[in-house]
Amino acid sequence: MIRVGLPAHLRTLAGVGGEVALDLPADGQEAVTLGQALDALEARYPVLLGTMRDNRTGRRRAFVRFFACKEDLSHEPADFPLPEPVLRGSEPLLVVGAVAGG
Amino acid sequence: MSGVRVLVGTRKGAFVLTSDGKREKWEVDGPHFAGWEIYHLKGSPANPDRLYASQSTGWFGQQIQRSDDAGQTWQAVGHEFNYDGVPGTHQWYDGTPHPWEFARVWHLEPSLRDPDTVYAGVEDAALFRSTDGGQSWHELSGLRNHDTGSKWQPGAGGMCLHTILLDPVNEGRMFAAISAAGAFRSDDAGESWRPVTKGLRSEIMPDPEAEVGHCVHRIAMHPARPDVLFMQKHWDVMRSDNAGETWHEISGDLPTDFGFPISVHAHEPDTVYVVPITSDSLHFPPDGRLRVYRTRSGGNEWEPLTDGLPQQNCYVNVLRDAMDTDSLDECGVYFGTTGGQVYASADAGDTWSAVVRDLPAVLSVEVQTLS
Secondary structure, three states: OEEEEOOHHHHHHHOOOOOEEEOOOOOOOOOOEHHHHHHHHHHHOHHHOOOOEOOOOOOEOOOEEEEEOOEEOOOOOOOOEOOHHHHHOOOOEEEEEOOOOO | OOEEEEEEEEOOEEEEEEEEOOOOOOEEEEEEOOOOEEEEEEEOOOOOOOEEEEEEEOOOEEEEEEEOOOOOOOEEOOOOOOOOOOOOEEEOOOOOEEEOOOOEEEEEEEOOOOOOOEEEEEEOOEEEEEOOOOOOOEEOOOOOOOOOHHHOOOEOOEOEEEEEEEOOOOOOOEEEEEEOOEEEEEOOOOOOOEEOOOOOOOOOOOOOOOOOOOOEEEEEEOOOOOOOEEEEEOEOEEEEOOOOOOOEEOOOOOOOOEEEEEEEOOOOOOOEEEEEEOOOOOOOOHHHOOOEEEEOOOOOOOEEEOOOOOOOOOOOOOOOEOEEEOOOOOOOEEEEOOOOOEEEEOOOOOOOEEEEOOOOOEEEEEEEEEO
8 A cells, every 4th residue: 555645735626634545556566656656646536637747748747746755756757666665555655735935 | 586696716715705686795605725726717607506617726737616506516627728739839028939838727708508618718828618517628729820829929927818708699709818919809619710909009019000919908898789899908998899800999088098807887888897007017006096997988988986995005906807797787896906805886886895805816706697
């Protein structure tokens, strides 16, 4: 099970109260990539399509970040393998909205 | 019993204001979509319970929301706005070619007859249509692909298609306005378009009378007389008596002819409202006095309407989509400000009062008259 933490606006949009649990990795699957996790998240909550990545190009939206295990994965490619603690469910994959003030 | 529902889009959510026909006491419902920018929301003329809302943020992009129960509940519908084919380029601020890039939906215009059909005006300027209640969107690319498209440039607010007018009499005729490309007309339900800018003059352009490049802020039409159009341009208030073929200026005795919104009285096609703003560099009312101006003669002769509006220390703006009228026997007029006030007049503008004073900056105001 992969746990995913969403920013408040995306939780509201998806209608979820807390973290989302994804049925990954599948049986026999040893690695899960960042792109696969986001694909699974969007498949479960289609309303999130386009909110984290551009619909057509797949590029991360400028003000969205992906963190895990105290590392910034935002600039990693879609086929970047998620860290082992994320696969075990002991650490979440965090989708983060950039801070803004004023 | 008659009443009104005022749909207010703001920088931080949507609000629904309701009142009976007297328009004295108001219920305020919201914020819906708290924290999101609601550029526009509007109800279907064919089914007033059907509402569409444009919801966006710079963080998470565009959503479209639909309500089938007058805003009590909402569902997210389709939000993929893909340009038809491989989009070419328009001009960037520095004059270089720049590819069309979708940014947001500025305006939603439901069909006059079919609640499931709705048009969307977007930035970068293009027109989309949905015929399935907003689930899917398809570009009417004849507009963007007009011969002049590569010459279009954005205004400071982005290259937005912000005005869509559907002609209730002439089947298939519609108008669109783009900042800063100009005004366009289609006579075949949006398949093909041509600029309708003859008579416009914009000193901010190298050729002040060029076919495209005019920064049209808003166009208004009275449904009983759809060939007569009123336009608030960047500078100048204009009128056309032939569906945009030619325009002439009707700024007359306005204190300034810069502004954003323009609206027409529900029952008097020659009664028109504007909100003069000091200038393009000073986006607030002249002298710190918030005044709506009304003409009852189709232009040129304007009277200030001030009763109930702040007449000192007022430095708000009124944006292009933030004024509308109801169609009760005594026409109501409504507008919202960037200071978060929504003002209403139940007597065609003679007197005003604030329905709410402290909303986030108001981006749009649409009024539904309920029977």
